[in-house]
Amino acid sequence: MIRLSAFADEISPDLNEQIAVLKSENIHAIDLRAVDHINVLDLSDQQVQNIKRTLTEAGIAVAAIGSPIGKVPIDSSFEDHLVRFDRSVAVAKALDTRYIRIFSFYPPAQAGTGDSDPATYRDQVISNLQEMTRRARAAGVRLIHENEKAIYGDTIARNVDLLKTINDEYFRSVFDPANYLQCDQTPYPDAYEATLPWLEYVHVKDVRADGSMAVAGEGESDWPAILQRLRSDGYNGYIALEPHLANSGQYQGFSGPELFRRASQALQTILRNMDWSYA
Template identity: 65%
Template sequence: MIRLSAFADEISPDLHEQITVLKEQGIHYIDLRGVWDTNVLQLNDNQLADIKRELEAEGIGVAAIASPIGKVPVTSSFEEHLQHFERALEVARYLNAPYIRIFSFYPPMLTEATEQGQESTPGIDAYREEIIQRLTVLTRKAEEAGVTLIHENEKLIFGDTIARNVDLLKSINSPRLRGVLDPANYLQCEQQPYPEAYEAISPWLEYVHVKDVNAAGELVVAGAGDGRWPDILRRLRADGYDGFLSLEPHLAAAGEYQGFSGSNLFRKASQALQHLLKEMDWEYA
């Protein structure tokens, strides 16, 4: 049976408000990205203990640690980034989260080219080998920790397009590195989420982010845009998908490290998804 989860910081920075709305919407899992305006990897041990206690008391599980790992220029210090990744593994183990969301690095920032006297920076493809190497290191550490990394097809990172996403998943070829299907992100990269992206990454598909984009480029609730959500849901069901559908609607704001909807718009996003599921009689928890 599929399970609903949510990036609850889309609702509010306040943990209690996050929990209230999740329970009201019948959502029993969370993708932990931030609480109290603090990123998940910056939360201290006492804060994590408070979060764990509150979530367990309310019967809400942590589906994934929605980390910013890999959302930095590929030319930045990998050793420093590994320290953040080790923290992500610690947090996942502590909160019993089976997944850590990651990205696959940005190309160098324009400021780097300016400092080096270059007129432009190399494209992301020039760093393919370095990116594969870095992601391989992260995957091996995840294998040792018994945690699964899920790669999000975010705009401007290496794995933003269908072809490069397949390239990195196939090249690393580990059951501990799997793919996220984010239809809205594919649309923002002028890629077709269905059937093209779906079929290409289906051998590695293990997680789904729920948001949509219309023809004007506006983020909308699932089914109101060009993401072909009814088709995607029918195909997921036909293919036996039994993972998470995680709401990440970004209806009020979409920033580099997080999006925001607010409680009312989040409710609309949740109700739109659940309406689609009920129309097709697909049971969910």
């Protein structure tokens, strides 16, 4: 059975309001990205413990850490970034989740806004990701790579290159159709078919032809067809709402309570109409 989750900081920075809206939408898991405007990796140990206790008391599990790991230029200090990565592992263990969402690095800082040839820094991207995968394997957590615009693995071909080259059960793929659309890629069936052997997690947002964000089913992603295919392929993991309806920033999107409810209800309506049970 699939399980619904959400990037609940899209609802509110306040954890109690996040929980209230999640419960009202019958969502029992969270992709923890930020609380009180503090990124998950910048929370203190005490804050992490308090959040864990509050979520547990509310009956909400942590599905994944929505970390910003890999959202730095590839020529920045990898040693410094590994310190941050190790923090993501510690937080994941403290919150009892097996998943850490990551990215595959921006072009070199001197390249400006992504105009350098990705082939020139491919090997360094792979080397960095292999080291992080090694550490994840040792800790028993899985890295799930999101295909976000402007990182190395934003296109179908480069994402598949990463997945094939690293080829490790602790480095898996997030399927985010809207991100592919923003990179002029065809999410379904092209990206889905290409990344299916490594698919471990699904992010739900949608985008219209004019580039504006939409709830699932009102954009170009073809969510009904994607969900039907996921079911026919036996997918039984998390499907996480990340709607970005009010704002879509580099490190965090926002929707607010009412727009988040619209996004939640749109997804759940599709699932009910296809008679796919979820928890």
